[in-house]
Amino acid sequence: MSVFGDRKNNSALQKIGIVGGASAAILGLLALKYPDRAIFDEHREGIPCQPGYPLVGGLPTIVRYKEKMHDLFMTGFELTGALTTTTSALGIPRSIITINPKNVEHILKGILSTAIFSRKLTTHHKISAIDNFSNYVKGPQLDGATQELFGHGIFNANGEQWKYQRKTASLVFNVKNFRDDFSRVFIKEIEYMSKNIFDKACAEGTPVDFHDIMFKFTLDSFILLGFGVELNALASKEKVPFAASFDICQMNSFQRFVNPAWRITEALQKVLLPWKMSIQDHLNVVDSFANEVIDRRRAQMENGEIHTDLLSRFMNASNQFGEPLNNKELRDMILNFVIAGRDTTAQALSWTFYNLCNNPRTEYKLLKEIREHITDEMENDPVVLYEAIKNMTYAHAVLYEVLRLHPSVPNNQKYALNDDIWPDGTQIKKGDYVMWSPWAQGRNEQVWKNAKQFQPERWIAEDGSLRRESQGQWPAFHGGPRVCLGQNLATLEAIIAIIFFVKHYEFTIVPGQDVTYQVSLTLPMKNGMNVYVNKRSG
Ligand code: HEM
Numbered sequence: 306m307s308v309f310g311d312r313k314n315n316s317a318l319q320k321i322g323i324v325g326g327a328s329a330a331i332l333g334l335l336a337l338k339y340p341d342r343a344i345f346d347e348h349r350e351g352i353p354c355q356p357g358y359p360l361v362g363g364l365p366t367i368v369r370y371k372e373k374m375h376d377l378f379m380t381g382f383e384l385t386g387a388l389t390t391t392t393s394a395l396g397i398p399r400s401i402i403t404i405n406p407k408n409v410e411h412i413l414k415g416i417l418s419t420a421i422f423s424r425k426l427t428t429h430h431k432i433s434a435i436d437n438f439s440n441y442v443k444g445p446q447l448d449g450a451t452q453e454l455f456g457h458g459i460f461n462a463n464g465e466q467w468k469y470q471r472k473t474a475s476l477v478f479n480v481k482n483f484r485d486d487f488s489r490v491f492i493k494e495i496e497y498m499s500k501n502i503f504d505k506a507c508a509e510g511t512p513v514d515f516h517d518i519m520f521k522f523t524l525d526s527f528i529l530l531g532f533g534v535e536l537n538a539l540a541s542k543e544k545v546p547f548a549a550s551f552d553i554c555q556m557n558s559f560q561r562f563v564n565p566a567w568r569i570t571e572a573l574q575k576v577l578l579p580w581k582m583s584i585q586d587h588l589n590v591v592d593s594f595a596n597e598v599i600d601r602r603r604a605q606m607e608n609g610e611i612h613t614d615l616l617s618r619f620m621n622a623s624n625q626f627g628e629p630l631n632n633k634e635l636r637d638m639i640l641n642f643v644i645a646g647r648d649t650t651a652q653a654l655s656w657t658f659y660n661l662c663n664n665p666r667t668e669y670k671l672l673k674e675i676r677e678h679i680t681d682e683m684e685n686d687p688v689v690l691y692e693a694i695k696n697m698t699y700a701h702a703v704l705y706e707v708l709r710l711h712p713s714v715p716n717n718q719k720y721a722l723n724d725d726i727w728p729d730g731t732q733i734k735k736g737d738y739v740m741w742s743p744w745a746q747g748r749n750e751q752v753w754k755n756a757k758q759f760q761p762e763r764w765i766a767e768d769g770s771l772r773r774e775s776q777g778q779w780p781a782f783h784g785g786p787r788v789c790l791g792q793n794l795a796t797l798e799a800i801i802a803i804i805f806f807v808k809h810y811e812f813t814i815v816p817g818q819d820v821t822y823q824v825s826l827t828l829p830m831k832n833g834m835n836v837y838v839n840k841r842s843g
Pocket residue numbers: 459460471474642645646647649650653708712713714717718780781782783786787788789790791792794795796
């Protein structure tokens with residue numbers, strides 16, 4: 306090599322050295338400015354920040370614990386000792402997270418703080434302050450992550466688009482339907498399940514996956530109640546294809562919240578694993594199920610058949626523009642109601658029996674109440690059963706306690722359209738994502754005494770009646786104008802199932818299993834829950 310060549314190489318090396326040194330210095334300065342948070346995220350005065358790394362904030366922790374996300378939130382509150390914290394993670398929008406019941410109530414019910422009211426307001430602000438329910442809306446992150454699956458259905462909708470769906474669906478959830486039709490369907494499905502699954506498992510002594518059975522039960526019941534279709538998931542050994550694809554799409558939606566590069570990873574998966582069904586393939590399976598249901602009902606209506614279920618109500622309703630709903634709008638409605646009606650209740654039932662198996666004293670007390678209130682003859686009479694359930698305080702207490710520790714919607718999020726001040730003084734800025742975590746809240750000692758213990762008795766008042774908690778303290782069914790529309794339906798379905806199962810069977814969790822949650826929008830069991838079933842003797 307010539308002397309000139311060496312000189313050239315040296316000067317190139319020098320240049321690289323200078324650029325490298327300057328970059329390291331800039332990064333060092335930036336790291337000093339952003340020691341615990343993502344680069345360019347501002348420091349939020351007065352809000353404890355969950356521990357993070359320079360420039361990337363909490364991203365490495367989120368990636369590391371993404372399979373235990375709900376516990377990560379819980380631990381964050383325990384470590385800071387605060388009830389409101391903030392996270393900053395590279396590529397993930399800034400969120401203010403609270404488990405303070407007053408703040409949660411404030412977000413759900415949307416009453417602007419007096420501090421905001423007393424400020425000088427423009428006419429525009431006055432309108433938004435009075436109508437503050439619209440201040441915390443479903444934001445662009447939720448829409449981006451779930452758009453393909455849920456479209457503009459009730460979960461993602463805001464404003465007028467939400468209002469017409471809420472109004473139309475409300476017509477189905479009346480007392481007469483509950484007492485006569487809903488209870489009848491639940492009893493029919495439970496009888497099928499008992500005869501064909503549980504009795505067989507008793508006779509053969511083989512374990513069954515309780516979680517899988519509950520998903521099939523609530524799917525069959527809800528598809529029949531809501532859309533008039535007999536899906537017969539309980540009769541098939543495998544998951545029906547619609548349910549399998551729907552679950553994968555749902556899980557994928559949640560993964561998008563914690564993976565800022567989801568568009569790239571999903572595209573790469575398609576190229577690198579071409580033999581694997583892509584999310585689009587799964588969406589096609591889900592769509593064709595919804596379209597079949599719609600086409601069938603249109604044909605029935607053309608033949609003059611009259612139905613009063615959810616699907617028919619929506620087919621006869623108008624959207625926010627006063628027009629009849631098209632197939633896409635009906636498809637969105639169906640899928641939103643499937644996640645609402647199937648998953649949440651199936652999970653609540655699965656976690657109920659997980660808790661009962663681990664707390665035999667509670668199971669015994671519950672059995673005693675069931676035997677006092679429900680005779681064998683009552684089991685086949687939906688109207689009488691419906692009335693008897695109303696007086697079963699302990700059964701309600703068990704369900705509420707399950708939802709306190711295992712809320713079917715473990716975390717939730719909204720997007721602030723305007724500045725606000727929460728009851729604890731936290732300053733919210735326009736464009737903030739605000740989150741609350743029923744999972745972390747239910748397990749926090751500052752919010753609940755003996756928080757991590759399963760104690761249904763906490764729901765019984767001194768006079769023996771059922772204790773009611775505010776929606777902020779116990780947001781299991783959400784609250785305010787968007788409170789769960791199916792709260793009474795879910796409670797009825799769950800309690801009918803609990804009565805039948807506890808009265809007739811004893812379940813034992815097969816030892817050695819890891820019964821834990823799957824991180825998703827709701828709270829499924831990751832590996833299911835295998836149980837042995839025995840007939841309960843007198
Ligand atoms: C144990 C069972 C259930 C639990 C714990 C539960 C909980 C919730 C929660 C937390 C929300 C708010 C979700 C959000 O942020 O948008 C919600 C909304 C909703 N739930 Fe339920 N739910 C249950 C069962 C049901 C059932 C059986 C139905 C029947 C159709 C239903 C219908 C709905 C609807 C339509 C909404 C949206 C309300 C709106 O945005 O106006 N839920 N539910």
